[in-house]
Amino acid sequence: MRIEARNLGWREIVRGVSVEIRKGETFGLVGPNGSGKSTLLRLLAGLMPRAAGEVWLDGAPLAQLSRRQIAQRLALVEQFADTGEALSVRDAVDLGRTPWLSPLSPFGPEDRQIVDRALAAVGMEGMAARAWATLSGGERQRVHIARALAQEPRVLILDEPTNHLDIHHQLALLGLVAALPVTVVMALHDLNQAMMCDRLGVMSDGRMVACGKPAEVLTPDNLARIFRVRAQPMIDPSDGSTLFRFLPMETST
Numbered sequence: 001m002r003i004e005a006r007n008l009g010w011r012e013i014v015r016g017v018s019v020e021i022r023k024g025e026t027f028g029l030v031g032p033n034g035s036g037k038s039t040l041l042r043l044l045a046g047l048m049p050r051a052a053g054e055v056w057l058d059g060a061p062l063a064q065l066s067r068r069q070i071a072q073r074l075a076l077v078e079q080f081a082d083t084g085e086a087l088s089v090r091d092a093v094d095l096g097r098t099p100w101l102s103p104l105s106p107f108g109p110e111d112r113q114i115v116d117r118a119l120a121a122v123g124m125e126g127m128a129a130r131a132w133a134t135l136s137g138g139e140r141q142r143v144h145i146a147r148a149l150a151q152e153p154r155v156l157i158l159d160e161p162t163n164h165l166d167i168h169h170q171l172a173l174l175g176l177v178a179a180l181p182v183t184v185v186m187a188l189h190d191l192n193q194a195m196m197c198d199r200l201g202v203m204s205d206g207r208m209v210a211c212g213k214p215a216e217v218l219t220p221d222n223l224a225r226i227f228r229v230r231a232q233p234m235i236d237p238s239d240g241s242t243l244f245r246f247l248p249m250e251t252s253t
């Protein structure tokens with residue numbers, strides 16, 4: 001599903017962002033702390049009241065869809081997502097099926113299979129019966145992702161999805177997300193991980209100041225200007241991919 005932002009804004013925090021994210025694309029959002037990434041993701045999910053501009057999903061304005069219709073198309077995992085303490089892991093992931101249920105089509109065996117697959121996709125199938133309150137930060141993050149997968153969205157919006165995850169689960173999650181046949185928009189802080197995205201949008205002070213293929217936008221000049229680091233590009237000889245080593249900027253006295 002294609003997702004398109006037209007002149008999106010909220011207060012002074014996100015200003016005039018227009019971007020078209022293609023069907024099946026993995027689109028990364030990078031930028032310094034406070035540059036407006038989370039706010040832009042919430043705007044794309046239609047969650048900010050009194051927002052300026054418009055979001056279109058496959059040519060349909062988001063504003064004309066009901067919450068249920070939006071939830072059948074789009075799932076958002078927020079950075080500090082929480083869930084009711086009394087839930088089990090399976091209960092939490094079952095919630096992802098809510099937009100698809102109705103009195104005439106209650107939770108059934110097919111929903112259960114979808115939930116099982118979502119738990120397995122994030123490696124949490126062995127913890128389905130565990131109480132949410134007993135999970136570690138990384139396990140909670142994986143359950144949130146499983147809940148979003150169980151929603152079977154066509155657009156998946158993730159705010160720093162590798163937060164709290166150990167390196168194995170970070171790479172597993174990024175591999176999973178890249179292989180999903182859905183459009184993914186995700187905020188990332190690790191710029192080497194961001195290099196794996198199809199395209200990147202760079203946020204700075206509420207504006208999208210660059211958008212394009214990772215190697216085109218994460219240039220040493222942009223990294224110095226926007227992220228205030230010195231970036232030393234290095235080539236991995238095993239596959240020719242570019243990695244960065246980051247160094248502090250030399251301060252002038």
Ligand SMILES: Nc1ncnc2c1ncn2[C@@H]1O[C@H](COP(=O)(O)OP(=O)(O)OP(=O)(O)O)[C@@H](O)[C@H]1O
Pocket residue numbers: 013031032033034035036037038039040203
């Ligand atoms: N509801 C709000 N009211 C006032 N200011 C807000 C609100 N939400 C966000 N902000 C401010 O807007 C700016 C952008 O916040 P946002 O969370 O979108 O940034 P971010 O790029 O996701 O940051 P980080 O990398 O630290 O997660 C920040 O300065 C934040 O303090």
